[in-house]
Amino acid sequence: MTDNATTAPADTDGLHEDGSPERLAIDTIRTLSMDAVQAANSGHPGTPMALAPVGWTLWTKFLRYDPNHAHWPNRDRFILSVGHASMLLYSLLHLAGVKQPDGAPAVSLDDIKQFRQLSSKTPGHPEYSHTVGVETTTGPLGQGCGNSVGMAIAERWMAARYNQPGATLFDHDVYALCGDGDMMEGVAAEAASLAGHLKLSNLCWIYDSNHISIEGGTDLAFDEDVGMRFDAYGWNVVHVDDANDVAALTAAFDTFRAATDRPTLIIVHSVIGWGSPRAGSEKAHGEALGEENVRLTKQAYGWPEDKSFYVPDGVQEHFAQSMIDRAAPLREAWEETLAKYRTEHPELAAEVDAILSGALPEGWDSDIPSFETDAKGLASRDASGKVLNAIAKKMPWLIGGSADLAPSTKTDIKGEASFSANNYAGRNFHFGVREHAMGSVVNGMALSGLRSYGSTFLVFLDYMRPPVRLSALMELGTTWVFTHDSIGVGEDGPTHQPIEQIAMMRATPGLDTIRPGDSNEVAAAWRCIIEDGHQPAALVLSRQALPTLDRSKYASADGVKQGGYVLADSDGTPDVILIATGSEVSLAIEAHEKLVGEGIKSRVVSLPSWYRFEKQSAEYKESVLPAAVSARVAIEMAGEIGWDRYVGLKGQTITMSTFGASAPIAKLADKYGFTPDKVVQVAKDVMGR
Template sequence: MSNIDTMSVNAIRVLSADGVQKANSGHPGLPLGAAAMAYELWAKHMKHNPMNPKWENRDRFILSGGHGSMLLYSLLHLFGYGLTKEDLASFRQDGSLTPGHPEYGHTVGVEATTGPLGAGMAMAVGMAMGEAHLAAMFNKEGYPVVDHYTYVLGGDGCMMEGITSEAMSLAGTLGLGKLIVLYDSNKISIEGSTDIAFTEDVKKRFEAFGFQTLVVEDGNDLAEIGAAIEAAKADKSRPTMITVKTKIGFGSPREGMASAHGEPLGADNVRALKEKLGWTNLDEFYVPDEVYENLNSIKKELAKDEAEWNQMFENYSKAYPEMRKLWDQYYDDTVADDLINNDDFWAFADKPEATRNLSGQIINKLKNYLPNLIGGAADLAPSTKTYMSDMGDFSKDNYAGRNLHFGVRELAMAAMGNGLMLHGGLKAYVSTFFVFSDYVKPMARLSALMGLPLTFVLTHDSIGVGEDGPTHEPIEQLAMLRAMPNFTVFRPADATECAAAWYYAVTSRKTPTALVLTRQNLPQLAGSSKEALKGGYIISDSKKSVPDAIIMASGSEVELGINAQAELAKEGVDVRVVSIPSMDLYEAQSDEYKESVMPKSVRARVAVEAATDFGWGKYVGLDGTTVTMKGFGASAPAGVLFKKFGFTTENVVKAVKSVL
């Protein structure tokens, strides 16, 4: 290791330790142990340009062990991504660019929001899938316009989490040769030695997945690390996992100790660290000028990679103008907007149809308008109707395929969907049964946090699942997803509402969408319209300007509300039926609009939904009631269950009368 390289590695360590100490909060252990591998990668092997952090053909770097965020912030500062020393000194403080865990869209150079361990590992797989697909679509001989690697760094905790195995198993199956995993192996977790709970041979596990596996015995040996990275890049047919043996808290008095993981070192220990590293100036956040000069020279060299690519891309555009036009379409978020006035998109046969089937029809319309639409299911495409006909299957032998097969891996699927969206150029969807949104939720939460408009197709939406019984009948899942900020839940009642849901999903810029769809057939409703895009609207109006009562419902229960309205009319009770396919969008409407749909003066209100009543209270008020689920369902045909649990016209009529 040359002296300047040593100083640069140690600068990462010092800045990281100072940042955690200044905040009196954070995780110094990972940055101190992993500084060498991070520096070697960023300075000598990774293709990136700090002057243009969004360059399309940059290599991606994801810090899956997001608790070690000061490692990433120190790198971003030293390599000139715009973080200042003041930003580092504001680590974990309100409004700073250096929050406790890296946040995508908040800090320039952060490729993914990480924190839940293993999430970054799975998102990296999604990014590598995105690279492989776009390369297959756009590269021409002599013009590798999509040609970059995805690097992900994580530790023992990431390796323990099941999501990592889910995702890496698929990565091996797909032969994603441009995925490189850096395993920071220090054998320490919060509770102590990993031996208390984690003694497996991780290397053998990854070999079983189909990875090339390499080992760096000395995590401070830049030459050894560099050789491993180049060996990883040389294997084009397999992803690579590099085990880098490190010492947590390296250089500090707490080196190798669990206490180095998640708490500040202490002022005396930081001073001791600096002295051991040969730091002559012990001031906070001090970095020698020579280090900045070194990094600035590297930064200039890095810019040349993009300059060369830009020239190649210009020549490519001239040689293949039709491909350049397609490229621009892939990277244009507004392409789907025109579908609002596309008659074909909104046209459906007037016959009863399950909304999952209607969704499948819409997907097969969208594939022709959106060439970058890509997606699939957790081994359920025949049931969730998410297969795009004639678009091919994404596989080791065909990265151009647009149908993704995630296998039975719901959690990793959602994370990989995030990775596809984070990569850029693609519009992705993922799919499973609605009840398994419990498996999906943690990564859907990251979608919402990152502002990624990933689409979740969630079918078999209620007790209408029938014979599969309570384990497969979602009850509380609607409330769960509706409770999430920046996440739109759509439960359509018919074809028009289903089209509205998909239109919203593919035109959304910053919000993920869940489409919650039926297994059973539903009629096409005369009053449904594009007004569904407002989240709630009058689908069947009362005769009076101010109705006697209001029935609110979503999905399959809207029909029940309309049938009850007709029965009540026979008895002189004037009812308005409001379809609420999306509470999220309805809440975003003006107070004037909401008053026009559900006047506050009408206190006789009934909500009908084959799920828990949680969340409906704000609409039914103190005087209203609900026809909803109180338990977990049962195993029987759907028709039997809807009657058993009170989802009948008669029961809705009874409920309305009870509040008049």
């Protein structure tokens, strides 16, 4: 299977006769992909070469996508979950003539020539918001699969809420192209299981079964019957024996379009690097073919051997026109429907317009509660549940759920139904014990304009780290609600007591990690999260009750907006600064009162969001943490990594350097030093007293 370039593809591929518009377009996709990878001397040519017929068939015959209006809300979505095969997508975007909002090409031929180069529109893996036409950032295998499920869910939810008799606003389909690697990833399995359970008939996965991985044949580690697995998931499974068989591909997509009760998996058998001397080999997967192999492959295609980045006359025009002819009338009719909808259903139309524009409804925060001083207080997870429900009443597209933990994470929306195959209008989502899929699905929902959230215990961030990272990379307005945030979990022990997870999130660029210190800080945190529509946030909450601080005595919780603020202070320059987050804020207050009682000038800084605090001016940060005060103590029931930024060389931390233990929280506080007396002692030590 490795040396078949001498066999002329035109004689064996089952496509059309040489020179036909279809064949020219398909081979243009192949050769553009080869040439771009070769020019970069980096990339993955084999999959675009093998799947060019799949891309051509889907885009020119089925995809409802107007190249001149790439952001049309009811467009079909195409997700390249095999993100390493990015040249397939870039070639399709180029040939389709997809336009940016200003009318410039989304991917020009010059962009393709700059494949994988700095600041180009064609990075190594597709990046959402960087290149028009890229629906989501892909590369980590399986994530695109999960995103596609979230997009299919979003379409079903919006259709159930907003479609009216004679006025259909949402009825688009979602296609995801995935490979053997995706099928091996657990996140794809979790997402597929959920999609089958929800009977998402608007979802089609195209599985490129080429039996090749980087290390060699997939039989090194993977030999299951994927079709049988998906049949068990409740999917409709269709086989296409040859990726070059356009008629079979067309029939498969027709089968998907006819399905009404389940998602569809089209298993396409292909030869990676088709037509090249490296066809069917792992050597066609992740490296340039080499100049001589490129020449031989073009020779086998009947392509001009001396031309690079060659697009024959008429290919782009024919490709783009086929899409415009199908999609433009649909888009124009949709726009007319929306205009009429605004007149006939003004309240629902206002919601739709807000979703499409990212606007907030008027008075969205008017019911957010203010919490009265209470020494016993409330767990921040409970306060969060109250605030979430107050916002949800005014913002119907705020939807989400948990990985089978809603009663514990307090993330259910009261009085609302569950989203299910029998009720796509439900706002409470049951993701099951599938943290990884939950994360990627929630991202997919956000990519469709919804304000989506997912929740679990903080320690299980480890099961869903990739989608949390990607939400930050894509600058999505997703909200991650993590409860049971410290050794305060108590008797559940070290398996459920997060230590290093907060540091990981704080180290993630663009992720606003907020750990509120009492109920009013929770309310302020939610207000910040909702206001920042393109800012993913991780809300870190306690299981145990936290005292609700007396805000007439201490500073307002509005300081959460700045990420950190002076909560309690003494007159004059402080002798020592106590810095804390979350449940340890009230501990810092207790220690502060003791220090003040002994005549020591103490300051308490609540620092719920390092991300926000670092965005403040140097003057503001100096006003909170004056450089002249080197005696500082940071208090947090988590690892100490990162706290040196705020305590400096002379300060100390009261943090965790080991895993926790199974015991009541009071015993754990004594064992690990989270007591007022310990804080006072360390404060005096750093002051040299």
